[in-house]
Amino acid sequence: MYLSSAIGALGLVAPVVLAAPSPPLVEKRACTFDSLTNPTCWDGTFDLNTNYYDSWPSVGGHQEYTFHITNITMAPDGINRTVLAINGQVPGPTIFANWGDTVAVTVINELEDAGTSIHFHGVRQKDTNTQDGAVSITQCPIPGGKTSMTYKWTATQYGTSWYHGHYGLQAWDGLFGPIVIAGPASSAYKNDLGTLMLSDWTHKTAEYLESDAAVNGGENIDNGLINGTNIFIDPTTNIQTGKRFEFVFQPNESHRIRLINTAMDQHFKVALDGHEMEVIAADFVPIKPFKTKILNIGIGQRYDVIITADQTPGNFWLRANVQTNCGQRAATFTDIRAIVRYNSPGVNGTADPPEATPPAFDVDCTDMPMANLEPFVAINLNITGNLTFDQTITFNQDFNNPNPVINWEIKDGIHFLSHWENPTLLQLAGPGNVTFPDEQQVLEVNGVDKMQFVLIQTDSGGDHPIHLHGHDFWIVDQSNTTKFDPSTFVPNTINPPRRDVALLNGSGHLVIAFKADNPGAWLLHCHIAWHVNRGMALTFLENRADIFKPGDSDAVGKNCDAWKAFAKDKGIIQTDTGV
Numbered sequence: 158m159y160l161s162s163a164i165g166a167l168g169l170v171a172p173v174v175l176a177a178p179s180p181p182l183v184e185k186r187a188c189t190f191d192s193l194t195n196p197t198c199w200d201g202t203f204d205l206n207t208n209y210y211d212s213w214p215s216v217g218g219h220q221e222y223t224f225h226i227t228n229i230t231m232a233p234d235g236i237n238r239t240v241l242a243i244n245g246q247v248p249g250p251t252i253f254a255n256w257g258d259t260v261a262v263t264v265i266n267e268l269e270d271a272g273t274s275i276h277f278h279g280v281r282q283k284d285t286n287t288q289d290g291a292v293s294i295t296q297c298p299i300p301g302g303k304t305s306m307t308y309k310w311t312a313t314q315y316g317t318s319w320y321h322g323h324y325g326l327q328a329w330d331g332l333f334g335p336i337v338i339a340g341p342a343s344s345a346y347k348n349d350l351g352t353l354m355l356s357d358w359t360h361k362t363a364e365y366l367e368s369d370a371a372v373n374g375g376e377n378i379d380n381g382l383i384n385g386t387n388i389f390i391d392p393t394t395n396i397q398t399g400k401r402f403e404f405v406f407q408p409n410e411s412h413r414i415r416l417i418n419t420a421m422d423q424h425f426k427v428a429l430d431g432h433e434m435e436v437i438a439a440d441f442v443p444i445k446p447f448k449t450k451i452l453n454i455g456i457g458q459r460y461d462v463i464i465t466a467d468q469t470p471g472n473f474w475l476r477a478n479v480q481t482n483c484g485q486r487a488a489t490f491t492d493i494r495a496i497v498r499y500n501s502p503g504v505n506g507t508a509d510p511p512e513a514t515p516p517a518f519d520v521d522c523t524d525m526p527m528a529n530l531e532p533f534v535a536i537n538l539n540i541t542g543n544l545t546f547d548q549t550i551t552f553n554q555d556f557n558n559p560n561p562v563i564n565w566e567i568k569d570g571i572h573f574l575s576h577w578e579n580p581t582l583l584q585l586a587g588p589g590n591v592t593f594p595d596e597q598q599v600l601e602v603n604g605v606d607k608m609q610f611v612l613i614q615t616d617s618g619g620d621h622p623i624h625l626h627g628h629d630f631w632i633v634d635q636s637n638t639t640k641f642d643p644s645t646f647v648p649n650t651i652n653p654p655r656r657d658v659a660l661l662n663g664s665g666h667l668v669i670a671f672k673a674d675n676p677g678a679w680l681l682h683c684h685i686a687w688h689v690n691r692g693m694a695l696t697f698l699e700n701r702a703d704i705f706k707p708g709d710s711d712a713v714g715k716n717c718d719a720w721k722a723f724a725k726d727k728g729i730i731q732t733d734t735g736v
């Protein structure tokens with residue numbers, strides 16, 4: 158569990174510096190972190206100005222967690238269904254760490270007849286590709302029957318993220334939870350209220366819906382949840398079940414809230430009636446603060462916001478409205494709200510907030526504008542001459558083969574497919590210079606620190622939150638309404654936004670860049686459950702010769718042997734595309 162030297166979830170105390178390293182280029186500042194009076198400081202050596210891609214604290218902090226994964230019945234909105242829980246919870250427990258800590262998460266798969274894995278979304282996994290948790294890519298699934306695997310990584314970044322299953326659709330059957338890495342902040346706040354997870358929810362399991370979604374390209378959802386709960390009103394019986402999530406504001410004080418979109422198919426617009434939000438981080442990247450009343454949050458994205466309780470004390474609705482232009486299937490119940498109550502005498506602690514006029518929620522399908530997302534640690538892109546793309550990726554849907562399942566491809570007629578029992582890293586561990594079959598969609602990236610410029614587009618409509626493992630990427634260009642046109646293309650080179658998920662609207666385009674400074678097999682995929690499940694994914698194989706450290710490939714092989722024995726014993730057959 159959480160060590161005493163660590164900073165509490167709501168903590169204000171910096172860790173004791175045991176043996177401060179003396180890395181070059183880091184400005185010394187004689188102050189320690191205090192969220193209200195010294196938010197940009199950290200430990201006197203590292204602070205908000207530190208380029209966290211190059212250096213991070215290393216004071217020996219270590220956090221350990223054990224996750225028991227079970228299949229149980231729960232009713233997040235009052236309707237019973239089967240969920241996959243971690244230590245009996247949905248969402249799972251929060252992983253807390255301090256910037257620079259090492260984190261070890263032991264995952265015990267207590268499922269009878271399924272594998273599992275945990276991916277730590279957005280965590281860079283610097284030089285620890287084998288700990289990324291992507292089945293068919295970095296590992297075989299963890300076998301069931303109480304088999305365990307321990308993931309170990311270093312928190313080189315700080316801020317807010319989440320972890321989730323990366324085997325089949327388990328992430329959307331409840332296998333997810335928050336990550337909070339304490340570190341400096343780009344604006345001051347009094348209280349850290351922790352994470353607020355925004356989800357969509359179905360009353361049948363995603364596992365059950367999978368085969369239908371494979372034909373339909375998606376599924377209707379039943380409800381949305383905020384921090385794992387919401388009410389539900391049955392449309393036929395009108396019976397209300399479940400409850401709203403509620404939390405408390407201290408009047409006149411400022412509150413940090415860490416928003417996370419964990420949905421299978423919905424992009425949200427978030428607003429708190431009557432209040433403005435100051436946004437201080439996008440994914441794991443601290444940004445120059447900006448204010449907004451409405452925040453667009455795409456699937457897999459996170460925003461850290463500060464809200465000051467500056468209104469007349471009362472109760473207020475926090476709304477997570479669906480962006481209805483994103484081409485998703487309909488939702489049965491769209492009233493996704495939580496309640497914020499001021500801790501003031503005279504405020505009725507059980508009453509619903511008044512139905513204040515909600516802010517204008519446009520039908521839309523968009524990220525926050527690029528101009529808002531200016532990273533605090535500014536890094537320009539150095540492009541000389543005309544930019545040529547290292548990769549041009551066009552994702553296409555193939556409706557015909559095998560009929561009627563919809564598959565995704567990046568090469569005509571070749572659908573993405575990768576196998577649980579033969580992940581990319583296992584192939585790489587074998588003898589010789591392995592070549593990969595086209596269906597694995599492995600794109601080779603060679604050259605240490607070489608910049609990769611990647612144009613991503615799709616011929617099909619709808620939205621695609623594009624997520625890259627192992628890196629933050631720069632957003633070089635993004636449009637939600639226009640296709641890529643080389644004659645009008647002007648790359649954004651001056652401190653472009655950096656993050657790990659950005660929206661590719663089917664009507665638009667996305668250009669990203671990343672630096673090949675982290676050897677590994679890294680997935681790039683659409684974060685919509687149904688799309689990744691049918692193979693809207695590819696792998697960047699980055700500097701393959703540098704991936705394995707001693708022992709790494711043995712560990713991959715051992716888990717694969719155990720998986721193969723388990724899968725054979727239980728007769729498990731892979732029905733999806735492997736990711």
Ligand SMILES: *[C@@H]1O[C@H](CO)[C@@H](O)[C@H](O)[C@H]1NC(C)=O
Nearest residue numbers: 228229239241268269270271
């Ligand atoms: C969970 O339990 C249900 C009901 O027994 C079963 O249908 C389902 O396959 C199980 N899922 C997993 C992943 O074990």
Ligand SMILES: *[C@@H]1O[C@H](CO)[C@@H](O)[C@H](O)[C@H]1NC(C)=O
Nearest residue numbers: 229230231232235236237238
């Ligand atoms: C929901 O499940 C619980 C435990 O399995 C059971 O006690 C309860 O009766 C169920 N509720 C409904 C409405 O089916």
Ligand SMILES: *[C@@H]1O[C@H](CO)[C@@H](O)[C@H](O)[C@H]1NC(C)=O
Nearest residue numbers: 251350351352353384404414
């Ligand atoms: C949401 O739930 C998490 C996990 O229980 C908790 O840490 C967090 O404080 C909750 N969020 C708010 C705003 O209360």
Ligand SMILES: *[C@@H]1O[C@H](CO)[C@@H](O)[C@H](O)[C@H]1NC(C)=O
Nearest residue numbers: 407408409410466467500501
């Ligand atoms: C909050 O600020 C308002 C305006 O400055 C003041 O009237 C009120 O007394 C303050 N409330 C508390 C609880 O400090």
Ligand SMILES: *[C@@H]1O[C@H](CO)[C@@H](O)[C@H](O)[C@H]1NC(C)=O
Nearest residue numbers: 503504505506507508509510
């Ligand atoms: C608080 O609100 C509840 C629900 O609307 C209501 O039943 C109750 O009478 C209210 N209490 C006060 C003191 O106004």
Ligand SMILES: *[C@@H]1O[C@H](CO)[C@@H](O)[C@H](O)[C@H]1NC(C)=O
Nearest residue numbers: 482521522618619637662664
């Ligand atoms: C995004 O795409 C949808 C349809 O795919 C379109 O209706 C919409 O106008 C696009 N852009 C925005 C900003 O919503």
Ligand SMILES: *[C@@H]1O[C@H](CO)[C@@H](O)[C@H](O)[C@H]1NC(C)=O
Nearest residue numbers: 523524525526527635636637
């Ligand atoms: C998407 O389109 C809307 C409406 O045209 C615009 O306000 C928004 O800035 C666009 N977002 C991006 C990321 O281009």
Ligand SMILES: *[C@@H]1O[C@H](CO)[C@@H](O)[C@H](O)[C@H]1NC(C)=O
Nearest residue numbers: 536537538539540608631672
């Ligand atoms: C671009 O050049 C500047 C100045 O040399 C350097 O600080 C920066 O890291 C470079 N950008 C990238 C993406 O390498």
Ligand SMILES: *[C@@H]1O[C@H](CO)[C@@H](O)[C@H](O)[C@H]1NC(C)=O
Nearest residue numbers: 541542543544545643644645
């Ligand atoms: C860059 O592109 C423009 C427009 O296509 C072209 O006129 C120009 O010659 C190119 N410059 C170089 C150095 O290739």
Ligand SMILES: *[C@@H]1O[C@H](CO)[C@@H](O)[C@H](O)[C@H]1NC(C)=O
Nearest residue numbers: 589590591592593601603702
């Ligand atoms: C191994 O194969 C890859 C792709 O097939 C190629 O790019 C690379 O140059 C080869 N490496 C060696 C050492 O032959």
